Amino acid sequence: MLIIHLDVRIFGDSAIFEILLLKCTCVMFEDLSSKIESAVQSLKGQARITDVNIAETVREIRRALLDADVNLEVARRFTDEVKERVMGSDVLNSVNPGQQFTKIVYDEMVKILGEERSDIAVAHQPPTVILIAGLQGSGKTTFSAKLARYLKQENNRNPILAAADVYRPAAIDQLKTLAGEIDVPVYSIEQKDAVRVAKEAVSMAKSLALDTVIIDTAGRLHVDEKMMDEVAEIKSSVEPDEILFIVDAMTGQDAVNTAKAFNETIDFDGVVLTKMDGDTRGGAALSIRSVVEKPIKFMSTGEKLDALSPFYPDRLAQRILGMGDVVSLVEKAQQEYDEKQAKKLQEKITSDKFDLVDFYDQIQKIKKMGDISDLVGMIPGAGKAVEDADLSEDTFKPIEAIINSMTPEERHNPEILNGTRRRRIAKGSGTSVREINQLIKQFDQMKKMMKSMSKMGKMGQAMQGLKDLPFGK
Known part of the structure; x- marks a missing residue:
């Protein structure tokens, strides 16, 4: 199971937003993203950008664009613009050439995607x-x-x-x-x-x-x-x-x-x-x-x-370059979370009262937010973290089946789940005792991580730990 925790307070909201992703898939543009990242990687560690490494990097980016089925003329114009900007003296003297190059690629990508959000026209006289x-x-x-x-x-x-x-x-x-x-x-x-x-x-x-x-x-x-x-x-x-x-x-x-x-x-x-x-x-x-x-x-x-x-051109450019799209992610989260619910959830987390009922409720909120693979693509760096996993509409079904097979007392107090109870739950949910053991173990780990991060009040270490998948191995 991979559990990703975001503290939405850093974006102006008091909610603690929990994303629980299992069996995650490769996200949109991952192949293009990895190829562009590989091309820029050669500049990292360089003291300065030179004509030689500029030419090589630009050539690799153009090849990546063509492999992604980008129009030939568009790919050529894009890379020419990048090269022209990179050749500027402000970049040649940069302390961090790799970051400067990535910023220029991002700016040019936003430009070809349209620069600004364009709304649908509204008639002066309805309809x-x-x-x-x-x-x-x-x-x-x-x-x-x-x-x-x-x-x-x-x-x-x-x-x-x-x-x-x-x-x-x-x-x-x-x-x-x-x-x-x-x-x-x-x-x-x-x-x-x-x-x-x-x-x-x-x-x-x-x-x-x-x-x-x-x-x-x-x-x-x-x-x-x-x-x-x-x-x-x-x-x-x-x-x-x-x-x-x-x-x-x-x-x-x-x-x-x-x-x-x-x-x-x-x-x-x-x-x-x-x-x-x-x-x-x-x-x-x-x-x-x-x-x-x-x-x-x-x-x-x-x-x-x-x-x-x-x-949003800028948001898609960020995702293509592996920067994620936290703004869209938070917007989706805020549609499902109101301030009172978020405050209650945070209180449960800090007082160590977060249980499987709350866990199940969070899963339902995530499902309402839309396609899970799309959500993964909004998380900075998530593509590589979950590139070997698989994602489908049935991602949460085993967990839901296990929790639904528990009694109310067991959901509120999973520590009472002895061997007899676990065998009964496995039979009722169509899963195995091993899967139940893994879920409970990682649920306990998740509670500790959430409590720790809630006290810290920041996103730090969001992608660390809890990487063993409980299902679908």
Whole structure:
């Protein structure tokens, strides 16, 4: 089990945030991150940066970018900019060349990713109309529901979804099912008339005083004239305030080419990268902004409706360079923790009253925060710490099964778990006594570490200790 403890008070909140990660996986961009880190590693320990080590390091970075399926021209321009800045006299005389070089790479990466967060436009007169476009299989329908949920929860908007994907079998049913989970209405008709669906959905939004219309359009397996004509006609008929192009990040350079074709036809306002939790090498994220000159607005990292994040260029650059993304991590934590709960938890930790009931409760809060592999990527240095482990949706199931098989007394007082009780719990949870022994041992270790760190009031030594996995070996 790997237990990571963050004291959120250093970010302005009084909560103690416990992240309990088991069977962790390699995170997004890990291959690119490791290659860039390896390239910069050669500069560490050098007294100064020279023409020779600059050329070698820049060459390795360019190779890493191309291996990640970054557009050739983007990779060339990026490394040329890095080299030009590194050659400056302020860097040549630097005391720490490696850190200076990393800072320059980070600055240039933020630049090609877009520099600043770009928000969705809002209509002066409601409703705001958002048109969703992209190829079939890119995740448009799921994203439409995710966006509705995001706008409803984060911006207090009242959206309606328009089922304008009238060709794909079960597309309308899928949208209705997803919308039902977030209590958002869907407008659809029996006829295969996408333009009519879009127009009537806008009219319905006005009549019901709904402030946002999200139009899920049809996709094709490839860019074709019929597809483009229909999207263009919908655009002309409803005059959307925002057009978002949805792209599957796993398609790499193909995603960039598709984005160019769509942009030439409908002149979209922003890009959404989906399937960022998959086996993606990051090329689309690093290329698309520069090629189409349109901002990336959202990033989707899973199938769950809460697996959607606003796109922050600086935060993604930090993650690519192995710096983590603590700001996003804390934001997610604060959504699940209020100050009163956090204070009670801290009191339990310092008074040594933290028990398996509290432990179970923390697991449920973590699960609500989203995809665990995405959370791992936000922790500075976590990629290397857990690179040999595996992560899945079932990560917490063995622990939950063990705790659920205990009596209330056993959960509050795990020290009473003798051999007979442990055999009963193992049988009831479908696990083994050995797994129960490991869990209890590491739970005791975790309590000691948490109590010690709580008294210190800082994050220190967060990644140390407790590295033996209790399950899945």
